[in-house]
Amino acid sequence: MYSQLFVRLAVSTAFLSAVADRLGFWGEPGAPHVSWGNWANFVAYSNTLNFFVPESFGNVLAIGATFLEVILAILLLVGYKLRFSTLIAGILLISFAMAMSLSLGIKSTFDYSVWVGAGACFLLRSADSFPFSIDRYIELRKK
16 A cells, blocks of 8 residues: 555656756756756757657657656656556656667666666556545545
């Protein structure tokens, strides 16, 4: 029961931490434990991962990924539409893993635990019910 909540918090905070990094909240570029430090560095990284699309499309993909990460983090935190949000989060993480594998090599996906996050999302999706969630509250109100 509590493990579901823990998985939701873990994936949510991973998404939000990545977004905070690309917006500079964790520090300036080059600071210890900062991956990007600003939006421009993140877009450059995103373009490296997405080498198979025109660079002009890179900002669109970076915005899309960021938008999805924020929305999915919120849905996971509050526990709303969990079957759908965990599916989309898992697919998003698999997409990240595939792009990282093709552009940087598979080791990068292990360093960032992308496969673990995707697996956690798919495992969470298979749960019978979701205590401590808005979904559970809605389910109880229908009875």
